[in-house]
Structures are given as C-alpha cells and as structure tokens.
Amino acid sequence: MLPNFLVIGAEKSGTTWIYDRLRRHPDIFMPEVKEVHFFNRLNSNFETRQNYKEHDLEWYRAHFRNREREAAVGEATPMYLCDEKAPERIHLHAPDVGLIACLRYPTDRAYSHYWMARGKKHTTRSFQEVVQSRSPRFINRGRYGKQLDRYLSHFDRSQIHILVHEELFADPIEHLNEICSFLGVDDTFYRDQSWITDTVNRSSTVRSTILHKMIGRTAKWMRDHEGFRQMIDLLKKSGITDRVKEANKAPRDYPDMPYKLRHELDQYYAPTVQRVEEVLNREIQPWRNRSTASTLEPSSSG
Numbered sequence: 001m002l003p004n005f006l007v008i009g010a011e012k013s014g015t016t017w018i019y020d021r022l023r024r025h026p027d028i029f030m031p032e033v034k035e036v037h038f039f040n041r042l043n044s045n046f047e048t049r050q051n052y053k054e055h056d057l058e059w060y061r062a063h064f065r066n067r068e069r070e071a072a073v074g075e076a077t078p079m080y081l082c083d084e085k086a087p088e089r090i091h092l093h094a095p096d097v098g099l100i101a102c103l104r105y106p107t108d109r110a111y112s113h114y115w116m117a118r119g120k121k122h123t124t125r126s127f128q129e130v131v132q133s134r135s136p137r138f139i140n141r142g143r144y145g146k147q148l149d150r151y152l153s154h155f156d157r158s159q160i161h162i163l164v165h166e167e168l169f170a171d172p173i174e175h176l177n178e179i180c181s182f183l184g185v186d187d188t189f190y191r192d193q194s195w196i197t198d199t200v201n202r203s204s205t206v207r208s209t210i211l212h213k214m215i216g217r218t219a220k221w222m223r224d225h226e227g228f229r230q231m232i233d234l235l236k237k238s239g240i241t242d243r244v245k246e247a248n249k250a251p252r253d254y255p256d257m258p259y260k261l262r263h264e265l266d267q268y269y270a271p272t273v274q275r276v277e278e279v280l281n282r283e284i285q286p287w288r289n290r291s292t293a294s295t296l297e298p299s300s301s302g
Helices: 015-022 057-064 086-093 106-119 127-132 144-152 165-170 172-183 209-224 228-238 240-247 259-280 285-290
Strands: 005-009 072-076 098-103 160-164 204-206 249-251
Touching: 005 015, 015 072, 015 098, 015 172, 057 072, 098 144, 098 165, 098 172, 106 127, 106 259, 127 259, 144 160, 144 259, 160 165, 160 172, 160 259, 165 172, 165 285, 259 285
Parallel strands: 005 072, 005 098, 098 160
Antiparallel strands: 204 249
C-alpha cells in the first residue's frame, strides 16, 4: 500500500524526533529507513535524486511491506517541503494523503542547517557568505510561505497539519496528541511516557568524513536494490547502523550568530513569518519573540 500520511519537513525542524516518536505508536507504521526520498528531485546537498524516475510505485510500496494492522502508515522525508516537484508528484499518486509539516523559526533553522553541513564537511563557506549570497541550499529553504503555497495549490488546507517547532518542544505531549488526532489514531498513548523528552540528533560533527560518506553511499545502494533493502532494514532494526553512526560523531557547540547577520535574516524572513501566520490564522509568538525585524507588523489574522 501507499502511505496515508507524510512528514514533509522542514529540515532541521524536528522531523527525526517526530519520526522516532510516531513509529513507537502501536497504531502507526513507519519504515526502518526514515527518509525514502521518493517524491523529491533534489537531496539536502542539492544532488539529484532519481528514485521517482528510476523506480516504480512497487519499489516505493515495498518500504511499507512490514505493516501489520496499523491504521496510519507514513514516512518522513523533510526534503518534500522545499522540493518544487514533490507536491505535484505526491498529489498524483496519493491525493488524499495527510501531510505533516513542522516549521522552525527560519533564521534559527538556517543557522542550524549551516552548522550541520559544516560538521559533515559538506561546506567550507562562512555563514556570512551563505547569508549574503542568499544560498538556495541554506537560506531559501526557510521560505515556508512559498513552500506551503505550492502544497495548498494541490491539497486542501485540512490535509496539512502544521506544527511550530518551538511550540512542539515546549509541550511535546500535547502536540503529539494533536498529530494522533490528525491521523485518526489513539491520542492517549503518549501520556506519562518518560522517553518523550529525550533528545534526538544533537549538534555534532563527524570524526571521519570518509566513513560518513561510505555509510551514506552504502545505505543508498542497498535501499535501491531489492534484497539488500531487507538487509538494511534488519541492520537498522538491530541498532547496528545507529551505533556505527554515533561512534563516528563528536559533540559540537557552534557559536552564537552575529547580531548583524541575525538582523539581516530576520528582516528577510519577515514576510515568511507573516505568510505562515496567515495560513495558521494566528500569530506565532515564539517566532516574534526571536525576531529583530522592524518590518514584522502585527498580524491581522487573529
């Protein structure tokens, strides 16, 4: 079967945390591999992903073959939100699908994304260069208004459940319950669960770039080939792949963003904040509290 819900993004906004929590719910099935990358054209590093062209729907369905009686079946690929091709492709094959978007204040998202890329040796540019060039890879991905509008041109607003990252982590159980209600599954499961507030994906850098690339390329090759895909699912389920990845990580704290760059980005993203507020029909106070933008006007949407 095809999934009946998708976590579409945004990158560095808590999608791994959401994936980890949702797949523990007894009424929700998500594959061992978090990001299937079927509907998107580009991956996080702006490299072309050809899964949609090179594989058919049977290849995609195979990722959900281990589903038993779970009512909600989904996957989480955060590139779906910002990929221009994804909304149309998703609508073509799953017009009734539920979509979950978790959005982080875009200035903070861009900075977190940049330092993740630096930690993985995916970029050597300074953050100032990234901001001044309006890098499509780091800066444009925070233009949620434009991205949501692409989805709203294909899907009804009721099909898109939008979470605000800062609100989610301020009250995770409440927002997980809301997701459950959106998916039509039991919304009492997460009550009194001690693991709810565990951190996932702490800021880190890789110890060995060669090992990091080798893991990624091997995993991609195995996912693309029938027979080996089952093997990588078993490795993921056993925890071996996660332990190898963790062993190759070193903790990393990145510096505070210079005020001048923060102010520039806050101004740049002010229209994005207001467009998302229009879609939500309310002000996003945590974002307004973070912003230094003088152009951010009071919302008229209540």
